[in-house]
Amino acid sequence: MAQKSLLMVGAGLSGAVIGRHLAEAGHKVHIVDARDHIAGNCHMYRDAETGVNVHAYGPHIFHTDDEEVWAYVNAHEVFLPFKNRVKTTSQGRVYSLPVNLHTINQFFGETLRPDEAKAFIETKADTSITDPQTFEDQALRFVGRDLYDAFFRGYTLKQWGCDPTELPASILKRLPLRFNYDDNYFNHRHQGMPQNGYTAMVESILNHPGITVSLNTRFSRDQAKDYDHVFYSGPLDGWFDYELGRLGYRTLDFERFTYEGDYQGCAVMNYGDEEVPYTRITEHKHFAPWESHAKSVLYREFSRECGPDDIPYYPIRLVNEKAMLGGYVERAKWEKGVTFVGRLATYRYLDMDVTIREALDCARLAEKAFAEGGVMPAFTVNPL
Template structure:
């Protein structure tokens, strides 16, 4: 196969995984990132004051049922066992999440068995809502007004900045209640946290003689002319200079503070009451329970609308955004020579394992197209 000159825009998971595959296939790879570090929003670094490994852009917990993805990340980093648990402070008490039998019994002051709790929830649920259309209808249909008000409504309003009556039911995808005492947040087969952090993992992925990494450098479309193909993991609308408008995102503000000892006793404490301005507090040393630190680093997390100079986190994907997205997809499909990848490039919320899976699939698809002499499409995973 003829050596190709390829450009990866973004040194996050998508750019790193695709770039590594292209370099191992014998191609010349340049990776640009406007930030001064790799790993994108997964970036981790040691806090200078406490030594705690901090998830700079908020916590990322690795969980997957994809054995190949699990094998891939463990090729570049040692993942140690970690079971994620979340608590929430609501109405003056601390409860376990997701809503489980302990949460239900504690909230109602009962000692119900699973069948009794299931019958109780069925009795208070609004069964008149046969086909829920909104987030609120979905919640009322499956857990009733009490648990909805205590655990879902306020948090959702703060996270998304709109009423739950304006959000689609699909956001609340699964039945948000368990009728046993299992408070593990994730049920996936493979779960863990990287011993040295995600940044160390991505640095090892990028450690290949065929990769030229350039940090602190912004991409411009004129650069694409110097490469045989571009893999772009930046904002889809940003690639087109926001010509059709800006796609909507939520962004996050973090209020960092340090303490001595253990501040809250868990990695994540949600705050469901609407009068508390932040959505949660994360305590980062609990994400690496194998380490021992006298001090601790915490983040209060605030969600708000994403401005032009903010870091985009969560794509909103409501009706107006989806219409605009459709027009941008049309433009992308006509572009040629560029493939849009990742969370920003496809305007979809993606967990890390899905991001890596799609990057592996995209890389393999490109190598096949290159071998066949055919054109790689703009999206290997269409946004719509």
């Protein structure tokens, strides 16, 4: 097998996982990233003032049912147990999320059993809505006006920057209720946090003699000619110099503050009231309960429309964006020598475990294609 010269654009999970696999297969891998650090939006750093290991771009909690992916991350970092137990402040009171039996009983001043709670909520639900089309329709049909106003409307309006009546019902994909006292935010079998952080994990993945990494290095398309193949995890519209326009994203602003002691007693506190400008406060020492810190570092999160110079977080994927995305996907299929990978290049919201799964699958396909003289497709997962 002839050694290929490969370029990974982006030193996040996609570029690191694909790069490591192909380096182990004997290829020469060069990874570039415009930022001054590896690990993309999973990047963590040790805060000098408090000693807390901070999630620089907002908290990332690892959860998966994928056994291979769980084994993969544990091979590169020790994962310790962590359950995400989110709280929310609404109308001057604190409740647990997702909305569960405790939340329902507390909110309505009841002591309902699971079957009683189901029947009770059904009396609150708007059963006249038989085919929910909007986020608001979906919420009113399943939880009713009281719970919707307290826990969903204000938060959603702040997070997405538009009225819930303008968002599709699909955003609220599943019934946002639990009729038991389970306040674990995720349902996956494996849940945890890396003992030394995600940056340490990615550093381990990149630790291979066949990999070189260049930070503070912006990619331009004319560099592609110097390599046999490019794996691009940057913005899909950016590859085409935004010829069809910019795909819509929400971005986050973080307001850092410190506190002597424990500020809120939990890792994540949402704020459901519309008049509170931020969506949540994250207290980062609680994401590593095995550590002990006298001081605390916290971030208030503010969601807004993403501008050209902002970091894109959440793809909007409404009607106009989907039409534009279709145009970019068609253009991408005509490109030679490049495969588009990861959340930005496929314009999808991806959890970390899914990102790693798709990267492993892509890398194996590439290994086979390079060995057999085949051609890699523009996408190994359909963005549409």
